[in-house]
Amino acid sequence: MAAIQDVAFPASTGRPMRAALALGNGGTRRPGVIVIHEIFGLNDDIRRITARVADLGYVALAPDLFDTRSARVLCVLRAFLALRRREGPAFADLEAARAWLARRPEVDDARTGVVGFCLGGGFALLYAVRAPLAAAGVFYGEVPRAAADLRGVCPVLAGYGGRDRLFASQGRRLEQLLAELHVSHDVHVYPDAGHSYMSRHTGVMATLAAWGPMAVGFNAGAEADSWRRIEAFFRTHLG
Numbered sequence: 001m002a003a004i005q006d007v008a009f010p011a012s013t014g015r016p017m018r019a020a021l022a023l024g025n026g027g028t029r030r031p032g033v034i035v036i037h038e039i040f041g042l043n044d045d046i047r048r049i050t051a052r053v054a055d056l057g058y059v060a061l062a063p064d065l066f067d068t069r070s071a072r073v074l075c076v077l078r079a080f081l082a083l084r085r086r087e088g089p090a091f092a093d094l095e096a097a098r099a100w101l102a103r104r105p106e107v108d109d110a111r112t113g114v115v116g117f118c119l120g121g122g123f124a125l126l127y128a129v130r131a132p133l134a135a136a137g138v139f140y141g142e143v144p145r146a147a148a149d150l151r152g153v154c155p156v157l158a159g160y161g162g163r164d165r166l167f168a169s170q171g172r173r174l175e176q177l178l179a180e181l182h183v184s185h186d187v188h189v190y191p192d193a194g195h196s197y198m199s200r201h202t203g204v205m206a207t208l209a210a211w212g213p214m215a216v217g218f219n220a221g222a223e224a225d226s227w228r229r230i231e232a233f234f235r236t237h238l239g
Helices: 044-055 072-085 089-102 119-130 168-180 204-209 220-237
Strands: 004-010 016-022 030-036 059-063 107-117 135-139 156-161 185-190
Touching (some): 004 044, 016 044, 016 089, 030 044, 030 119, 072 089, 089 107, 107 119, 107 220, 135 220
Parallel strands (some): 030 059, 030 107, 156 185
Antiparallel strands (some): 004 016
8 A cells, every 4th residue: 555644735824734645656747636534634544545545546635624723623613614605714725735736746737636535525526616626536425405506516426325314315416416417427325335434433433423323334345346436437537
Protein backbone atom coordinates (compact mmCIF):
# COMPACT_ATOMS: atom_id res chain seq x y z
CA MET A 1 0.00 0.00 0.00
CA ALA A 2 1.20 3.52 -0.79
CA ALA A 3 3.06 5.39 1.91
CA ILE A 4 1.33 8.29 3.63
CA GLN A 5 3.04 11.63 4.24
CA ASP A 6 1.84 14.24 6.73
CA VAL A 7 1.82 17.58 4.94
CA ALA A 8 0.27 21.02 5.23
CA PHE A 9 -1.10 23.33 2.56
CA PRO A 10 -2.32 26.96 2.72
CA ALA A 11 -6.03 26.87 3.57
CA SER A 12 -8.43 29.50 2.27
CA THR A 13 -7.41 31.79 5.16
CA GLY A 14 -3.73 31.38 4.34
CA ARG A 15 -3.13 29.42 7.54
CA PRO A 16 -1.55 25.94 7.18
CA MET A 17 -4.06 23.06 7.14
CA ARG A 18 -3.04 19.48 7.92
CA ALA A 19 -3.45 16.82 5.27
CA ALA A 20 -2.41 13.29 4.36
CA LEU A 21 -0.66 12.83 1.02
CA ALA A 22 -0.11 9.54 -0.81
CA LEU A 23 1.98 9.64 -3.97
CA GLY A 24 1.84 5.99 -4.93
CA ASN A 25 4.15 4.65 -7.62
CA GLY A 26 4.70 6.11 -11.05
CA GLY A 27 7.32 8.15 -12.82
CA THR A 28 4.91 10.20 -14.91
CA ARG A 29 2.51 12.98 -14.01
CA ARG A 30 -0.84 11.49 -13.05
CA PRO A 31 -4.28 12.69 -11.95
CA GLY A 32 -4.83 14.00 -8.45
CA VAL A 33 -7.72 12.94 -6.21
CA ILE A 34 -9.03 14.83 -3.17
CA VAL A 35 -10.25 12.48 -0.41
CA ILE A 36 -12.83 14.02 1.95
CA HIS A 37 -13.17 12.51 5.40
CA GLU A 38 -16.20 11.46 7.43
CA ILE A 39 -17.50 13.20 10.53
CA PHE A 40 -14.60 11.65 12.47
CA GLY A 41 -12.04 13.77 10.65
CA LEU A 42 -8.65 12.81 9.28
CA ASN A 43 -8.14 9.54 11.16
CA ASP A 44 -6.21 6.35 10.46
CA ASP A 45 -9.11 4.92 8.49
CA ILE A 46 -9.15 7.84 6.06
CA ARG A 47 -5.38 7.57 5.77
CA ARG A 48 -5.83 3.92 4.78
CA ILE A 49 -8.42 4.88 2.17
CA THR A 50 -6.16 7.67 0.85
CA ALA A 51 -3.32 5.17 0.38
CA ARG A 52 -5.72 2.83 -1.40
CA VAL A 53 -6.69 5.60 -3.84
CA ALA A 54 -3.00 6.22 -4.56
CA ASP A 55 -2.56 2.51 -5.25
CA LEU A 56 -4.98 2.93 -8.16
CA GLY A 57 -2.47 5.21 -9.86
CA TYR A 58 -3.37 8.65 -8.49
CA VAL A 59 -1.82 11.25 -6.22
CA ALA A 60 -4.25 11.39 -3.30
CA LEU A 61 -4.64 14.23 -0.80
CA ALA A 62 -6.92 14.10 2.26
CA PRO A 63 -7.26 17.55 3.87
CA ASP A 64 -8.28 17.81 7.52
CA LEU A 65 -11.27 20.14 7.22
CA PHE A 66 -11.50 20.23 11.02
CA ASP A 67 -7.99 21.68 11.39
CA THR A 68 -9.08 25.10 12.55
CA ARG A 69 -8.56 27.03 15.75
CA SER A 70 -12.04 26.07 16.96
CA ALA A 71 -13.09 23.17 19.17
CA ARG A 72 -13.86 19.94 17.29
CA VAL A 73 -17.59 20.10 18.02
CA LEU A 74 -17.78 23.59 16.49
CA CYS A 75 -15.85 22.40 13.43
CA VAL A 76 -18.36 19.59 12.91
CA LEU A 77 -21.34 21.93 13.33
CA ARG A 78 -19.87 24.44 10.88
CA ALA A 79 -19.23 21.70 8.36
CA PHE A 80 -22.84 20.51 8.53
CA LEU A 81 -24.05 24.10 8.25
CA ALA A 82 -21.87 24.65 5.17
CA LEU A 83 -23.24 21.47 3.65
CA ARG A 84 -26.84 22.58 4.18
CA ARG A 85 -26.19 26.11 2.92
CA ARG A 86 -23.95 24.85 0.09
CA GLU A 87 -21.40 27.52 0.94
CA GLY A 88 -18.83 28.19 3.62
CA PRO A 89 -15.13 27.89 4.52
CA ALA A 90 -15.07 24.12 3.94
CA PHE A 91 -15.71 24.58 0.22
CA ALA A 92 -13.02 27.26 0.02
CA ASP A 93 -10.59 24.95 1.82
CA LEU A 94 -11.35 22.14 -0.63
CA GLU A 95 -10.58 24.48 -3.50
CA ALA A 96 -7.33 25.49 -1.79
CA ALA A 97 -6.46 21.80 -1.43
CA ARG A 98 -7.21 21.15 -5.11
CA ALA A 99 -5.09 24.10 -6.23
CA TRP A 100 -2.17 23.00 -4.02
CA LEU A 101 -2.38 19.43 -5.29
CA ALA A 102 -2.54 20.57 -8.92
CA ARG A 103 0.74 22.49 -8.49
CA ARG A 104 2.68 19.43 -7.37
CA PRO A 105 5.17 18.14 -9.96
CA GLU A 106 3.74 14.60 -9.79
CA VAL A 107 0.24 15.76 -10.74
CA ASP A 108 -1.36 16.30 -14.12
CA ASP A 109 -3.22 19.51 -13.31
CA ALA A 110 -5.71 18.94 -16.14
CA ARG A 111 -7.19 15.87 -14.45
CA THR A 112 -8.50 15.96 -10.88
CA GLY A 113 -11.14 13.91 -9.08
CA VAL A 114 -12.73 13.78 -5.65
CA VAL A 115 -14.05 11.03 -3.41
CA GLY A 116 -15.83 11.50 -0.09
CA PHE A 117 -17.48 9.45 2.63
CA CYS A 118 -20.53 10.27 4.79
CA LEU A 119 -20.12 13.99 5.57
CA GLY A 120 -17.35 14.00 2.99
CA GLY A 121 -19.63 12.32 0.46
CA GLY A 122 -22.02 15.24 0.68
CA PHE A 123 -19.17 17.70 0.24
CA ALA A 124 -17.73 15.71 -2.68
CA LEU A 125 -21.04 15.87 -4.54
CA LEU A 126 -21.59 19.59 -4.07
CA TYR A 127 -17.94 20.46 -4.65
CA ALA A 128 -18.10 18.56 -7.94
CA VAL A 129 -20.76 21.03 -9.12
CA ARG A 130 -18.52 24.07 -8.73
CA ALA A 131 -14.97 22.77 -9.26
CA PRO A 132 -13.19 21.73 -12.49
CA LEU A 133 -13.27 18.01 -11.75
CA ALA A 134 -13.37 15.02 -14.09
CA ALA A 135 -14.95 12.48 -11.73
CA ALA A 136 -16.52 12.31 -8.27
CA GLY A 137 -16.98 9.40 -5.87
CA VAL A 138 -19.86 9.86 -3.41
CA PHE A 139 -20.30 7.31 -0.64
CA TYR A 140 -23.33 7.48 1.65
CA GLY A 141 -23.42 11.26 1.41
CA GLU A 142 -26.29 13.73 1.59
CA VAL A 143 -28.02 14.51 -1.71
CA PRO A 144 -29.89 17.72 -2.68
CA ARG A 145 -33.59 17.38 -3.43
CA ALA A 146 -33.64 19.26 -6.73
CA ALA A 147 -31.83 18.43 -9.96
CA ALA A 148 -31.05 22.12 -10.40
CA ASP A 149 -28.72 21.93 -7.40
CA LEU A 150 -26.56 19.41 -9.29
CA ARG A 151 -26.55 21.14 -12.65
CA GLY A 152 -23.00 21.18 -14.01
CA VAL A 153 -21.78 18.25 -11.91
CA CYS A 154 -19.09 15.99 -13.38
CA PRO A 155 -19.58 12.21 -13.82
CA VAL A 156 -20.54 10.63 -10.48
CA LEU A 157 -19.90 7.22 -8.95
CA ALA A 158 -21.82 6.50 -5.74
CA GLY A 159 -22.45 3.79 -3.18
CA TYR A 160 -25.02 3.50 -0.37
CA GLY A 161 -26.04 0.85 2.11
CA GLY A 162 -29.54 -0.58 1.78
CA ARG A 163 -29.78 -1.16 5.55
CA ASP A 164 -29.05 2.53 6.20
CA ARG A 165 -32.54 3.86 6.89
CA LEU A 166 -31.39 7.48 6.76
CA PHE A 167 -29.34 7.50 3.55
CA ALA A 168 -30.40 4.59 1.32
CA SER A 169 -33.24 6.63 -0.15
CA GLN A 170 -30.79 9.45 -0.92
CA GLY A 171 -28.78 7.06 -3.06
CA ARG A 172 -31.87 6.23 -5.08
CA ARG A 173 -32.69 9.94 -5.39
CA LEU A 174 -29.16 10.67 -6.58
CA GLU A 175 -29.54 8.16 -9.39
CA GLN A 176 -32.83 9.76 -10.45
CA LEU A 177 -31.40 13.29 -10.42
CA LEU A 178 -28.30 12.35 -12.40
CA ALA A 179 -30.41 10.51 -14.97
CA GLU A 180 -32.66 13.55 -15.28
CA LEU A 181 -29.58 15.72 -15.91
CA HIS A 182 -28.11 13.20 -18.36
CA VAL A 183 -24.91 13.00 -16.31
CA SER A 184 -22.76 9.89 -16.66
CA HIS A 185 -23.13 7.96 -13.40
CA ASP A 186 -22.84 4.64 -11.60
CA VAL A 187 -24.94 4.53 -8.42
CA HIS A 188 -25.41 1.33 -6.46
CA VAL A 189 -27.30 0.58 -3.24
CA TYR A 190 -25.94 -2.54 -1.52
CA PRO A 191 -28.89 -4.37 0.12
CA ASP A 192 -26.87 -6.02 2.90
CA ALA A 193 -24.69 -3.03 3.81
CA GLY A 194 -25.28 -0.18 6.22
CA HIS A 195 -23.77 3.27 6.58
CA SER A 196 -19.97 3.68 6.47
CA TYR A 197 -19.59 0.21 4.97
CA MET A 198 -16.13 1.09 3.63
CA SER A 199 -14.79 2.21 7.02
CA ARG A 200 -13.35 -0.03 9.71
CA HIS A 201 -14.46 1.78 12.83
CA THR A 202 -13.61 0.27 16.21
CA GLY A 203 -14.55 0.89 19.84
CA VAL A 204 -17.75 1.28 21.82
CA MET A 205 -19.27 3.94 19.56
CA ALA A 206 -18.82 1.71 16.53
CA THR A 207 -20.58 -1.14 18.30
CA LEU A 208 -23.49 1.05 19.37
CA ALA A 209 -23.82 2.66 15.92
CA ALA A 210 -24.19 -0.76 14.32
CA TRP A 211 -27.53 -1.16 16.11
CA GLY A 212 -28.86 2.29 15.17
CA PRO A 213 -31.04 3.27 12.20
CA MET A 214 -27.99 3.77 9.99
CA ALA A 215 -26.67 0.24 10.68
CA VAL A 216 -23.11 1.57 10.68
CA GLY A 217 -20.49 -1.06 9.98
CA PHE A 218 -17.85 -2.41 7.64
CA ASN A 219 -19.08 -4.73 4.89
CA ALA A 220 -16.30 -6.59 3.09
CA GLY A 221 -18.36 -7.50 0.03
CA ALA A 222 -19.72 -4.00 -0.54
CA GLU A 223 -16.29 -2.49 0.07
CA ALA A 224 -14.58 -4.79 -2.43
CA ASP A 225 -17.17 -4.11 -5.11
CA SER A 226 -17.00 -0.37 -4.46
CA TRP A 227 -13.24 -0.33 -4.95
CA ARG A 228 -13.68 -2.28 -8.18
CA ARG A 229 -16.21 0.29 -9.37
CA ILE A 230 -14.04 3.23 -8.29
CA GLU A 231 -11.11 1.89 -10.26
CA ALA A 232 -13.19 1.30 -13.41
CA PHE A 233 -15.12 4.59 -13.23
CA PHE A 234 -12.09 6.75 -12.47
CA ARG A 235 -10.07 5.00 -15.17
CA THR A 236 -12.78 5.92 -17.69
CA HIS A 237 -13.38 9.52 -16.64
CA LEU A 238 -10.14 10.54 -14.92
CA GLY A 239 -7.55 8.42 -16.68
